[in-house]
Amino acid sequence: MRVRLIAAITSALALSLAACGADVRAPAAATTSTSTPAVEVNAAPGTVDAKPLATPMSATAALDGKYIVTLDPGHGGDESGAAAYGVVEKDSNVDFALRVERYLQQSGVEVVVTRRDTNYPPGGGGTGRDGSRASLAERVRLANAANSDVFVSIHSNGSPDSSARGIEVYWESRREFADENKRLARTVQDRLIDTTNRAGYGIRDRGIIDSSCWRGAAGRCVGLFVLSPGGQTTLGGSAQAKVPSLMPGVLVELLFISNTDDVALLKDDRARDTIAQGLAWGILDFLKSR
Numbered sequence: 337m338r339v340r341l342i343a344a345i346t347s348a349l350a351l352s353l354a355a356c357g358a359d360v361r362a363p364a365a366a367t368t369s370t371s372t373p374a375v376e377v378n379a380a381p382g383t384v385d386a387k388p389l390a391t392p393m394s395a396t397a398a399l400d401g402k403y404i405v406t407l408d409p410g411h412g413g414d415e416s417g418a419a420a421y422g423v424v425e426k427d428s429n430v431d432f433a434l435r436v437e438r439y440l441q442q443s444g445v446e447v448v449v450t451r452r453d454t455n456y457p458p459g460g461g462g463t464g465r466d467g468s469r470a471s472l473a474e475r476v477r478l479a480n481a482a483n484s485d486v487f488v489s490i491h492s493n494g495s496p497d498s499s500a501r502g503i504e505v506y507w508e509s510r511r512e513f514a515d516e517n518k519r520l521a522r523t524v525q526d527r528l529i530d531t532t533n534r535a536g537y538g539i540r541d542r543g544i545i546d547s548s549c550w551r552g553a554a555g556r557c558v559g560l561f562v563l564s565p566g567g568q569t570t571l572g573g574s575a576q577a578k579v580p581s582l583m584p585g586v587l588v589e590l591l592f593i594s595n596t597d598d599v600a601l602l603k604d605d606r607a608r609d610t611i612a613q614g615l616a617w618g619i620l621d622f623l624k625s626r
Contacts, residue, residue, distance in 0.1 A: 399444040403486070403623045406448040406479035408562065409433040410491040410587075413456035415468055418494030418593040423602050425593055427454055429490050432590060435612030436490070436619075443620055448482045450475045472561045473578060480582045485626075486520065486619055487585030489562050492602065493592045501595040502540025503528050503611075506547040506587040508563040516584040517563075518544070523625070524586060524618030531614030537607060539591070539598075547587070560587055584622075588615060 409429035411417035417425030430452060437447045451457040456471040457478065479487045493504070505528075507521035508514065521544040529541045548564070549557035551571060558564075558571055566580045590611055591598035601607040 399620070399623060401444055401446060404446045404448065404482055404484045405440055405486045405488065405619055405623075406450065406475075406482060406484040407433040407436055408450040408475045408479070408487065408489040410489055412451050412454065412471060415456075415471070418492060420494070420593050421596065421599040423492075423593050423599055425492050425494070428492055428593075428602060430454070431608065432490050432612055432615070435609055436488075436616045439613055439616035440619065443616075445620070445623070448478060448484060450478050469561075469576075475562055476579060476581050479585075480579070484581075484583050485623060487562070487581045487583055488524070488615070488619060489585070489587040490615075491587060491589050493589040494594045495592060496594070498594055498596070501592045501598045502542040503532075503591060504542035504589045505544045506550075506560060506563065506589070507544060508559055508565070508585070509546045509548045510559065510565050511563075511580065513584050517586065518546075519625075520584045520619075520622045521586045523622045524588060524615060527618030527621055528588075528590075528611065528614040531617060532607075532610055535607075535610045537601060537610065539601070542589075563587060590615075 409426070409432070411426035411429060413426075415426065417429070419425060433449050434452070437449055440447050457474045475489070476487075493500070503525070505521040505525045507517040509518070511517060525541070525544050529539060532539045547560045550560060551558040554571075556569070556571055556573070558568065561568075561576070561578060562581065563585050564578070564580065566578060568576050568578060570576060591602055593599060593602065601611075
C-alpha cells in the first residue's frame with residue numbers, strides 16, 4: 337500500500353508526533369505546537385510489564401446490560417494528535433471507538449462515547465491549552481456521570497523513531513483500584529495481540545506501562561490526566577483541579593502513525609476491524625472476571 341505524508345516530513349511530522357508523546361523504548365525530544373501541549377494528552381515513558389496472562393477468557397456470552405463502558409477517542413478540536421502518511425489520529429480514534437462500541441453493544445454492554453466527530457466532547461473544549469484541559473476534564477466527567485464500570489481512552493502512537501511500532505496499554509498505579517487498572521491493561525493488551533496475531537498481522541507487543549510517573553522532575557511526578565488521581569499538580573507545582581475517574585481505566589495506543597508498516601494496517605479496513613474486535617473482547621474479558 338502506498339502511503340504519503342500529509343505534510344512535509346521534516347517539519348509537520350515532528351510537530352504532530354509531539355502531540356502524542358515519544359516512543360517509550362526510544363524517547364526523543366520533539367517540537368511541540370502551542371495549541372497541542374504534550375503534558376496531558378497522551379503517552380510517555382514508563383515501566384513496561386510484558387508478562388502475558390496465563391488463560392485468556394472467552395468473549396462469547398452476552399452481558400445483558402449489566403455493565404456500562406465509556407470509550408474516549410483521544411484528542412479532537414484543534415488538537416489533532418499524531419498525523420502522518422495520510423492518517424490523522426483524532427479522526428482515527430473516533431473510527432476505532434465506534435467500531436468497538438458496535439462489538440460491545442452486540443454483547444449487551446451499554447456504551448458511552450465521549451465524542452463522535454472531529455470536535456472536542458460536547459460540553460468541554462475551546463482552543464489551546466485551556467481547551468485541551470477542559471476537554472480532558474469533560475471526558476472524565478462523562479464517564480463518572482454514567483456510572484461507568486470501565487473507562488478506555490483510545491489513541492494511536494507516534495515517535496521520531498520511525499522504526500517504533502506496535503500496541504501498548506497504559507494504566508495508573510496510584511489509584512485505590514490500582515490492581516484492577518493493571519489487570520484491565522493486561523487483559524486488553526493480551527486480547528489485542530492474540531486477536532491480531534490470529535488474523536496474521538504480526539503486530540508487535542509493547543506490553544503494559546504504569547503511567548504514574550510518565551513525566552517527572554525534582555521529585556515530582558505527573559501522570560496521564562484521564563487516568564491519574566485527584567490532587568495532581570503540574571511539574572511546576574500548579575494545581576490541575578482535576579477530578580479522577582471513579583472506575584478502572586486504561587489508555588490504549590493502537591499502532592504508530594509514524595511507522596509505515598503500522599500505517600498500512602491503520603489504512604486497512606479489515607485490520608482496523610480486527611483491532612477493534614480485540615479491544616472489545618479484552619474489555620469483555622475484564623468485565624466477566626469481576
